[in-house]
Every structure is written in structure tokens, then in C-alpha cells.
Amino acid sequence: MQLAVSTVIFALRDPDRRSARTALDAPHPVLSLPLVCRVREPYDGFWALPGGPLRGEEGLTDAAARTLEETTGLRPTYLEQLYAFGEPDRSGATAAEPGERVVSVVYWALVSQHEAARARVGQNVRWLAADQLPDLAFDHNLIVDYALWRLRTKVEYSRIAHAFLGEHFTLRELREVHELVLQRELDPANFRRQVEASDAVVPTESFRTGGRHRPARLYRYNTAIAPVDLGPLAAPPTTPEPSPTPPATRSSR
Amino acid sequence: MQLAVSTVIFALRDPDRRSARTALDAPHPVLSLPLVCRVREPYDGFWALPGGPLRGEEGLTDAAARTLEETTGLRPTYLEQLYAFGEPDRSGATAAEPGERVVSVVYWALVSQHEAARARVGQNVRWLAADQLPDLAFDHNLIVDYALWRLRTKVEYSRIAHAFLGEHFTLRELREVHELVLQRELDPANFRRQVEASDAVVPTESFRTGGRHRPARLYRYNTAIAPVDLGPLAAPPTTPEPSPTPPATRSSR
Numbered sequence: 001m002q003l004a005v006s007t008v009i010f011a012l013r014d015p016d017r018r019s020a021r022t023a024l025d026a027p028h029p030v031l032s033l034p035l036v037c038r039v040r041e042p043y044d045g046f047w048a049l050p051g052g053p054l055r056g057e058e059g060l061t062d063a064a065a066r067t068l069e070e071t072t073g074l075r076p077t078y079l080e081q082l083y084a085f086g087e088p089d090r091s092g093a094t095a096a097e098p099g100e101r102v103v104s105v106v107y108w109a110l111v112s113q114h115e116a117a118r119a120r121v122g123q124n125v126r127w128l129a130a131d132q133l134p135d136l137a138f139d140h141n142l143i144v145d146y147a148l149w150r151l152r153t154k155v156e157y158s159r160i161a162h163a164f165l166g167e168h169f170t171l172r173e174l175r176e177v178h179e180l181v182l183q184r185e186l187d188p189a190n191f192r193r194q195v196e197a198s199d200a201v202v203p204t205e206s207f208r209t210g211g212r213h214r215p216a217r218l219y220r221y222n223t224a225i226a227p228v229d230l231g232p233l234a235a236p237p238t239t240p241e242p243s244p245t246p247p248a249t250r251s252s253r
Numbered sequence: 254m255q256l257a258v259s260t261v262i263f264a265l266r267d268p269d270r271r272s273a274r275t276a277l278d279a280p281h282p283v284l285s286l287p288l289v290c291r292v293r294e295p296y297d298g299f300w301a302l303p304g305g306p307l308r309g310e311e312g313l314t315d316a317a318a319r320t321l322e323e324t325t326g327l328r329p330t331y332l333e334q335l336y337a338f339g340e341p342d343r344s345g346a347t348a349a350e351p352g353e354r355v356v357s358v359v360y361w362a363l364v365s366q367h368e369a370a371r372a373r374v375g376q377n378v379r380w381l382a383a384d385q386l387p388d389l390a391f392d393h394n395l396i397v398d399y400a401l402w403r404l405r406t407k408v409e410y411s412r413i414a415h416a417f418l419g420e421h422f423t424l425r426e427l428r429e430v431h432e433l434v435l436q437r438e439l440d441p442a443n444f445r446r447q448v449e450a451s452d453a454v455v456p457t458e459s460f461r462t463g464g465r466h467r468p469a470r471l472y473r474y475n476t477a478i479a480p481v482d483l484g485p486l487a488a489p490p491t492t493p494e495p496s497p498t499p500p501a502t503r504s505s506r
Contacts, residue, residue, distance in 0.1 A: 001307070003254055003339075003356055054254070056354070060339040084337045084358045086256075086313040101309070103256055103358075105337045 002100070005063040006051030006140075007107040008082065008147035009033050009074060011116035012164050012180055013127055029113065030129045031180055033144065034072045035136070037124040042091075043137035047128065049144075051104070064107035073119040076109035078163035082147055090139045108147045110163035131183070155181045159200060159221045170208050170216040171195060255353070258316040259304030259393075260360040261335065261400035262286050262327060264369035265417050265433055266380055282366065283382045284433055286397065287325045288389070290377040295344075296390035300381065302397075304357070317360035326372040329362035331416035335400055343392045361400045363416035384436070408434045412453060412474045423461050423469040424448060 012029040035047035050071035054063045061079065068074060086103040111119075121127070128134075130148060133141060154160055161177040162169075175191045195201055201219040209215045265282040288300035303324035307316045314332065321327060339356040364372075374380070381387075383401060386394060408414055414430040415422075428444045448454055455475045460468040 001256055001309075003256060054339070054356070056254075057341045059341060060337060060356070081336060083334060084313060086307070086358065088310045088312060103307070103313070105339065105356075105358075 002102045003054045004051055004102050004104045005054055005060060005067060005107065006049040006104050006143070007064050007068045007079075007109050008049060008144055009068060009072065009076065009109045009111060010130065010147070010151060011111045011127075012113050012177065013116050015129075028176075029180060031131070032116075032127045033130055034074070034121060034125050034127050035133075036071055037126070038137055039124065046137035047126070047134065047140075048137035049106070049140050050125075051106075054105075060105050061107070064105075064109075068107075068109060072121060072125055074109075074111050075115060075119075076111050076163075077115070078110040078160055079107055080109075082106045082108045082143075082150060085139060085143060087139070104143075106143055106147075108150060110151075110160060112164060112166050114166065152182055162221050168204060168206065168218040168220050170218060171201075172213070172216060173208075174201070174219070255355045256307045257304055257355050257357045258307055258313060258320060258360065259302040259357050259396070260317050260321045260332075260362050261302060261397055262321060262325065262329065262362045262364060263383065263400070263404060264327075264364045264380075265366050265430065266369050268382075281429075282433060284384070285369075285380045286383055287327070287374060287378050287380050289324055290379070291390055292377065299390035300379070300387065300393075301390035302359070302393050303378075304359075307358075313358050314360070317358075317362075321360075321362060325374060325378055327362075327364050328368060328372075329364050329416075330368070331363040331413055332360055333362075335359045335361045335396075335403060338392060338396060340392070357396075359396055359400075361403060363404075363413060365417055365419050367419065405435055415474050421457060421459065421471040421473050423471060424454075425466070425469060427454070427472070 010031060010033055013032040015028075015030050034050065036050050038044055038046050038048050050068050052063070052067040052070075054060065058066070060081065064081075065076075065079060068076070084103060084105045088101060090104075091100055091102040116127075130144065133144060135141065136144070151160075155178060161174060161181070164177050165173055171192055172188070174195065175186055175188060178191070179186055199222055202222045204218045204220055206218045207215040208218055263284060263286055266285040268281075268283050287303065289303050291297055291299050291301050303321050305316070305320040305323070307313065311319070313334065317334075318329075318332060321329070337356060337358045341354060343357075344353055344355040369380075383397065386397060388394065389397070404413075408431060414427060414434070417430050418426055424445050425441070427448065428439055428441060431444070432439055452475055454472040457471045457473055459471040461471055462468045
């Protein structure tokens, strides 16, 4: 029995120029996740979630932060345990490798658009649209579907959209994040009323200028309200330092 | 590295006669959980959550259902994965047992009052009040606190109170479950209005009679609405068959 840790990493990314070429309207950011191409059996040549085995003296959350940083170079603004997947037949072990059962503790992470654009992404890593995935290795399609469900449920009652946006954002930007995550249009006036009534965000004295829109006031999340994002176990949003090589084993919280 | 599965099992149970003797008012049911007394080191003599190691060809949820049934004889009406606990130092391994690191995938379960009263509970198993626990083995106090947080969060937006009540219940009974779980009094008229406005429950043509109250209409959950209780991964409520062998009293890390 092996224990591995994997992470579903979401970001809103501008689509590739190649796919934009065929689009008639202006390209919108797309909910995307980075995947790693496997270079050995089982599932040689298939895309898989970034991850790796749990090390001897490492906590689960630390292992998730380490493996996603090693693979993708990304530093998430939000990192939370999703689910432990442990069906006996999920490892895809061949007859030549009996007993190679793997239980995966899976995390999900959000990174900002800025971070997603900045990060070096290795040769075997590619961003793919969350809703147009090919057949992935192992049970990773199921895992991504579950992470999408969690993201879409949680964006409606917590402030995790913040993790995509950075500290300050316009109400239009906040609505667009909700629309891209939920994959449906929201009425701008209704959205504004609901957000303002909820006390979840507060206006700042700054404005976003430039672009094709009128100057728009910037908002921030209301830190006076206790967030429901994270349970009592959760550590604050993890921003791991870039790993030295070889990466050090971090102490756990 | 070992992988174990443990379960936090909640039920509303009438308090022991011994504790009721000192109470002036009529005893209310108490949110309780069954714990197993450990009979070996580490934590010899401490109470621990029921559980055990994951078997070779067994899924995680199946292992949770099997170990809780073997230990307590209970058949839950609700069983869901809670969290994987894997801090390196949580196993309490002594210097004599180095490398005995244990990662526990923890489930939480609800059982009805009827089931809690019916089940045979072995010599090494005892029901304890969830809010008055002694120091438990390993990190099990932390685990119970997290399960309580999940229960209290979830009872407010899903229909899991149902799992304590059986299929039919009066609005008073439903409110009392909410009060006992949330540990605060709820205004009966407000509660009735909110429940009726939510479409979550529907009236039946039956009434609860007898006792010191007027006959009260029985309600059931509205099965026309998709429940938010369970994510897309969850299996239907598990009702394992009684185990053919006498229950072992086993505890897990």
C-alpha cells in the first residue's frame, strides 16, 4: 500500500492564441488546471494531476504544497484538503505489478491569474480547460469532477473567489469570476445588490481606470467577518516559498 | 507507514440514570458518541475512536462501515468521509516502535436514537457526551472537535437531522434535534416558519399522539428536492449487515 498526495489546481487563464483564433468574440479567461504528462506505465502518455508520495516526516498539507510547487512552480493562494480516494482498483496496476495499491489524499488549490501567468511550467506540464479534459490517468477525471463540484458549491457561500483575484477587485471582476466558475451569466444589477447586502466585500477609495470601461471602484473582502472558507483545522492560505533544490522538508503545523 | 480508518459516530441518547439523578429538570437527550477503551500501548486505558487498519481489497468507505459495525454493532443512517489526518507525530509511537507512523482517513456517521438504544455495545465500549470528553488517545479530541464543527455547520443547510429522527417526525422533534446539535434554543414559531418556507419538509396525513403534548402532525423530508447532504462521490446511506461474529473491541489511531 502506498500513500500519495495530489492536487487539483485551478486558475482563470487567458485561452491559448491557437484556440482564440477560431473564436468570434473576445476571448474570456477559462477555468483551467495544470496537468503533468506521465512518462511511464501505467498510463504512459496520459495527463495526470501533479503529486507524489508522502515522505516520512512530512504532513499531508506540506506534501501537497511541496509536490505542486516542484511540478508546476505555482504558489497557491488557497489550499485545502478535498478527499481521500482509495478504491482498491484505482491504481491501474498491471498484472506485472500486483499489490501496488495507492491511496491518494487529494487537495485542491486556487492560484491568481497573475501567478498562473508568471509560473514556469515545465515541458511535461500543460494547462487544460477544466471542462474539456481528455481521458486522464487513473481516476483523475472523477477527482477533477469532484473538485469542480466543491469549487462551484463553495464560491456561492464563501469568499474563495478572492483567491483568483488578488486583494482588490471591481464588482465586475468579481462577477466575472463567479460567471466563469459557475458557467452561467449573472445579472449585473442583481449581483451587485446581493454582494452589497451580504457585507462580504467593502468599497475602497481606489478605482480601476483604463481599458474600455468607465473607472470602476475597487473593493476588498471584509476581513471583519469570520470567513467560512476554511474549517477549524485549516491553516491560513499557503504561500510556499520557491523550493531550493533539493527541496527541504518543511515542518508541519 | 500504516493506513487506518476511524469513525466519529454521533447519536442523541438519553443520559444515564446516574447523571439524571442530580438533574432537576427532565433529562434531555445528549449528543453522544461511542468510544473504545484501548487495551495496549500507546495510550493504554485511554478512550479512542472505533476503527482499524484498511484491508487489502477494501474501499475506504467499506472499511469505515465494517470497523464501526464490528466494534459497536451500530448501523449508521449517514456515513461520510470527514478528513484525512496525517501529521507525522500523531501516532504516539514510543521510542520502542519507531517508524509506526499512521495516517487515518476519518469518517463521521449518524445513527438514530432507536438504533443507538438497540445496539449491543461491548464491554470496552462506552457512550460519552460529545461536549464533555476526557483526554482521548492520539489526536482524537481534535478529530471529534472537527466532526462536531462539520455536524453543526451541516445541520443548518442540509437534511442530515433526518438521520437522527427516522423517516417521520414532528416539527418539535426536528427543532429539538437542531437545538441539541447547535446547543442553543430556537424560537418555535420562527423555526416552523423557516422550515415551512424552505420546502425541505412536507406534511404527512399522520399525527403523533400520546405523551404530554397535543397530537402533532408528522412531517417527512421532501424527496423531490435534491439533497445537498452528500457530494457527487457519496454512496447512499450505508446500512451494513450485522456481522456474523461477535464484535471485536478494537480501536484505531
